[in-house]
Amino acid sequence: MSYTELTVWTRGIIMDKEGRDIVNSVSASARKEGKYAQAMENYVDNPDRTNCPTRKYCRVSDAILENELTYENEHPNIVVLVEGTMVKGWDYMRGMPPGGTLIINTHYTPDYMLRFVPGPERLAQLVCVDAAKLADHKWLYYRLGELGLDRLSTEGAAERSKLVAPDIAAPLIAAVVKTTGIVQMKTIQPMIANQHAFNLALEEMKVLQLNPVAV
């Protein structure tokens, strides 16, 4: 039986939708492929505050999810850091089984970032993608007023924008799918609003192969 947990660490308000878009799009794609999948936010981290770390979860399985009500991913196989400086300060590797994947939004190389990762021996690969550059991302503080309206939306219940991944989530989703195969590229790509950044990431992501799991 195949069971995969994806945990996304992001920052409250300013990058909340980005994190949500990653788990929601992967989960929706998995369900389209006939798998059982669930996406949710960490209930305790929310309601989010500007810049505070918040977690989003996705579970994909061949079998029905019996842990649907368990509110945290306990053993994430894939971890995404939506903002590069999150690499320091939190144990986002906690519970990761050997053979995991860590994906970071950063302009640094995986060789450089590896030194900050707690428990890197569990990683099969470390992936760096400069999502902010690829999505031509203008940092969000200058439009906090707008975000206050659009994003302080209580866990997405009243988001105005219906676009999935119009911004930095697009390259990160590309990295997740290309390096892990959690869902098929052809299923997820049509959902993505920022196709340009998605396609650029497929070419430009940097992957450091580490400790493949012995089969």
Next chain:
Amino acid sequence: MPVAEAKKRMVRINGCVASAQAAKYADVDVIAAYPIRPYTATMMALAQMVANGELDAEYIVADSEHSQLSIAHGAASAGARVFTGSSGVGVQFAYELYSPISGSRMPVQMMIADRTLDPPGDFGSEHTDALSTRDMGWIMGWSCDAQEAFDNHLIAYRIGEDRRVLLPQMVCQDGFFVSHITGDVELPDGGQVREFLPPYKHPYPLDPRRPVSHGPQIMPEQGPPLQLERARAMEESMAVIEQAHEEFGKIFGRKYDPWLEEYKTDDAEVVFFLQGAHAVTARFAIQHMRERGIKVGMVRLRTIRPYPTERVQDSLSKFKVVGVIETNMALGSVSSGGALYAEAAAALYEADKRPLMMSFMAGMGGEAIVLKEFYWMTEKMIEAQKKGKIEKRTHWVGFEH
């Protein structure tokens, strides 16, 4: 899209949004809102629907839950179909209004997404918030997923607005487990809702053209007849509740027993008795234990007010041991545990055969009840069955070996 043009479709939404959708489909006239998590997501979704023109309703943000329920009371008195909601301490801040609303026979509907009461400020789900109001004359029940939450809102309006009932309703769902976990929800055809839930018309609305008094001061001797009428309305609602569920099943194709869901109880010797979302994990646990030959089942209470005394008696008296999973606190109560035990035990008092009963304090503070905890609780029930007696009435799950 306005409800009148809505066609049946499947959507993936959480319980909070399902509740907002249900209010939209019920074409409510007045929404009284005040934010408190997890209910906030419902009021946000409704605000968006009103702003987008999908729902033509007065949306009033109050300055507190007390005002919120006061607005709901006033609007209902003027004949409006009213939707409101809250969670946790918010439910309690409005406490003064619960009895006046049911006492004046206003079928206000309140969505509750459970939240643990303070201290010290926990987001997680416990049913204590709504259960603390259970004797205030409101129809009350819990759903276990987003679809059931949507359905329960429509059914509850139909029950509460029936001339034989005219009582407010609390439509409850667990915070997070239902409110924030997405599920597949079938949104109905607008025509189905029109058939099931006709426009609301209160028989005696406040109207300057036909002056009447609502809620005046009365003499002591005028009190008992009013209380008796309210008590009778609650009793008589039982037939209406059954009728509403039956009709809902015919129109929408989803058939619910209004009182109890029984899961693998045919040959069960020990059963869990619970309400709300943890039934989802309980079913998986029971499947696994059944594969190991353990005769375990589940009885889920769907409506707690009015309490289905005879049904609970008939159902639970079939088993050897009943383990009540509380998910609520009734400090210093008969079991020194939760409120569900006391009422189930009282219902069984008149039964010819009484099972052994124990109370499990599980899912407290919004913790998930995981499979191994269901296995542990089952072991405790089987131990009691073998010994033929209860050695410990209340177990705090996770704090014992």
